[in-house]
Amino acid sequence: MTITGREAVPQTTAAVTARGVTKVYGTGDTAVHALRGVDVSFGTGAFTAIMGPSGSGKSTLMHCLAGLDTVTSGEVRVGDVDITKLNDKKLTLLRREQVGFIFQAFNLLPALTAEQNIRLPLDIAGRQADEDLFDTVIRTVGLRDRLRHRPSELSGGQQQRVAVARALIGKPRVIFADEPTGNLDSRSGAEVLSFLRASVRELGQTIVMVTHDPVAASYADRVVFLRDGALVTELMAPSPQTVLDTLVQLEA
Numbered sequence: 626m627t628i629t630g631r632e633a634v635p636q637t638t639a640a641v642t643a644r645g646v647t648k649v650y651g652t653g654d655t656a657v658h659a660l661r662g663v664d665v666s667f668g669t670g671a672f673t674a675i676m677g678p679s680g681s682g683k684s685t686l687m688h689c690l691a692g693l694d695t696v697t698s699g700e701v702r703v704g705d706v707d708i709t710k711l712n713d714k715k716l717t718l719l720r721r722e723q724v725g726f727i728f729q730a731f732n733l734l735p736a737l738t739a740e741q742n743i744r745l746p747l748d749i750a751g752r753q754a755d756e757d758l759f760d761t762v763i764r765t766v767g768l769r770d771r772l773r774h775r776p777s778e779l780s781g782g783q784q785q786r787v788a789v790a791r792a793l794i795g796k797p798r799v800i801f802a803d804e805p806t807g808n809l810d811s812r813s814g815a816e817v818l819s820f821l822r823a824s825v826r827e828l829g830q831t832i833v834m835v836t837h838d839p840v841a842a843s844y845a846d847r848v849v850f851l852r853d854g855a856l857v858t859e860l861m862a863p864s865p866q867t868v869l870d871t872l873v874q875l876e877a
């Protein structure tokens with residue numbers, strides 16, 4: 626799989642950083658400490674997976690990193706900006722310009738064609754699409770002959786590829802993917818994951834993905850593991866087996 630049209634610039638700077646992030650839901654006896662002081666950085670141009678047992682805080686962390694939820698204390702930087710200090714309007718603007726999302730449920734608008742769905746975030750932001758990048762992305766995800774189809778006329782794997790193209794086309798600083806292969810069979814899942822990895826390698830895209838699946842996590846450059854709201858360990862160059870072994874240890 627080859628993507629050209631945007632230069633991949635290997636960088637070591639962080640795209641997103643969390644410092645001392647805590648998140649408490651509720652108060653008093655019913656308070657849930659979902660995050661208990663998380664420090665973590667996500668390097669620019671890297672593909673990172675977040676894993677951990679059910680209830681360990683993966684979704685909460687991702688939502689706090691993406692500015693979809695507020696932190697109770699601590700700091701989250703997207704690039705140089707501490708998003709915990711932004712008002713709602715500035716946060717919405719930052720998310721629109723710098724953050725891309727891919728969800729388990731695809732979240733495409735049913736009345737729009739694939740192409741309209743892909744272009745929608747840029748249209749909303751009043752931004753011009755980079756047409757070279759658009760062509761490259763469409764060719765690479767193999768959607769050229771599906772652009773006029775509506776989501777109901779596409780397979781699950783094709784719908785998720787539309788969602789991936791939609792996230793990439795805005796060239797966000799970071800893409801957050803929440804169980805992107807959770808609704809896909811293993812072959813479609815592998816295609817989507819290969820494409821995510823290619824976009825990191827060849828476009829320099831930064832991706833942070835929450836997953837339960839050791840095979841999905843093995844496509845990442847790095848896996849960070851949460852347990853009880855705290856970051857406990859990480860793996861570089863993971864394989865399905867090393868991820869599985871680490872999960873088994875965490876749940877023991």
Ligand SMILES: Nc1ncnc2c1ncn2[C@@H]1O[C@H](COP(=O)(O)OP(=O)(O)OP(=O)(O)O)[C@@H](O)[C@H]1O
Pocket residue numbers: 650651657658659677678679680681682683684685686
């Ligand atoms: N809106 C909420 N109100 C109260 N508690 C919440 C809320 N959202 C999450 N929690 C709690 O916070 C903790 C962390 O939840 P979170 O969804 O982040 O975990 P997770 O690792 O993503 O779990 P899973 O793998 O099951 O999706 C859990 O104990 C959960 O019950």
